[in-house]
Amino acid sequence: MSLLDTDGVHATVHEAVATVTLTRAAKRNAQTPAMWRALAEVGRRLPGEVRVVVLRADGASFSAGLDRRAFTPEGIEGDLSFADLARASDAEVDAAIATFQEAFTWWRRSDLLSVAAVQGHAIGAGFQLALACDLRICADDARFAMRETSLGLVPDLGGTQPLVSLVGYARALEICATGRAVHAAEAERVGLANLVVPAAELPAATADLTAALLATDRDALIETKALLRSAVDHSYDEQRAHERAAQARRLRALAGLGE
Template identity: 75%
Template sequence: MASSAQDLGPVLDKDGVRLTVDDAIATVTLTNPAKRNAQSPALWRALTEAGRLLPGSVRVVVLRGEGKSFSAGLDRQMFTPEGIEGEPSFIDLARRDDATLDATIAEYQEAFTWWRRSDIVSIAAVQGHAIGAGFQLALACDLRVVADDVRFAMRETSLGLVPDLTGTHPLVGLVGYARALEICATGRFVTAEESVNTGLANLAVPAADLDAAVQDLAAALLAAPRDAVIETKSLLRGAQNRTYDEQRTAERASQSRRLRDLAGLSE
């Protein structure tokens, strides 16, 4: 990259989230290392806003966390009776009617949904602890590059809850039902070695090399024509919901669009 995204003026910088843009690469950084980038509704709203503020020039989005941990999960204050000031506590949420409670959780989930948009490829750079909501945020991205000290864990079930921030679908897709159930139900740590071996992570590197490895991956992704990447991503994302013959049909339609575009015959 011509310059470091961290050196550029932020497009967004609030509630523990900073968004910077360097031409085709955007960087979303969790900026509260003193609390191991603990998550809160305010942080989720800022993440949602970051997705809305992405310029059309952006092709790759890098998600990273400052400090020794990517994100240690929910802010512990959310588990107290009083909760976080200005936000509903868990007790407050439980007292809401079904429709309101559902709408509140759906709003929280918005912070985790935009990372797989067809027009971008998102990369989570994960070091140290990625627990609960932190694990699910890493799972929200298309790709994961991890440091050798990474420790994933899904602790919600151990606390009497379930993973509800969109993490269950990608987890099952990456590691399979049986392993996903075991990881969630036991709340155990998943190491860098296991995460690569099971397909949870694309690459593991020494912690000191994490940023460089992500930059190299981003550059490789940008080498291919944007429209071809968008079509390929759409094909792969839809493959698990199509039959073999349906996927063949989708491939033909995508390739027809690419051939006409390259020949200058697209509408």
């Protein structure tokens, strides 16, 4: 079933799997506000039976970042000019960026598992979109880079928290401060990538992971995801209490007793 096909985003649903494809291959899937609106709309339209969302991209690059027209005086026609945004009030700037962020926030919903299949460049906004997903499978030609600081900007699309969570503060700072490329082998070594495969095997590896995720009990996985996401914010004793409560819910559900 086709869910959406507009502004460089194509989304389909087959049974419990949604596939979201970036389709601006000729532009290396450079991102625009229109693309962000489309991605946010996909999140709103997902049917309740969807359990896994796969994010992929056409062409040689996952996403080379923000469309560079945004940096020109003219901006992206009818949509975004950094010059105009800079002249807006604090409230207007905050609201605009919050709207952009909506494309990056729904991938970690508790009722979903999201998988980014990354090949080629994942730069800036592309890096942050991959970070928005729960898991990342990378082709061996994948290259991540956070280039915002070299442009006088900061990563503002939700990427800083997951980056620090995955690789730690010091490495995250070094990656962002230098803007250097993190190649696939390093990405796997430091925890950015769950798996690295030859580029030709990326679709098959993504399908295998999707099948493995679907083979688990959905409600147990939702509870487990919530436990893992909250672990960093809890003390050891608090986390054990959350584990006990979650397990009690699962035991009662399996016994058909409800809450």
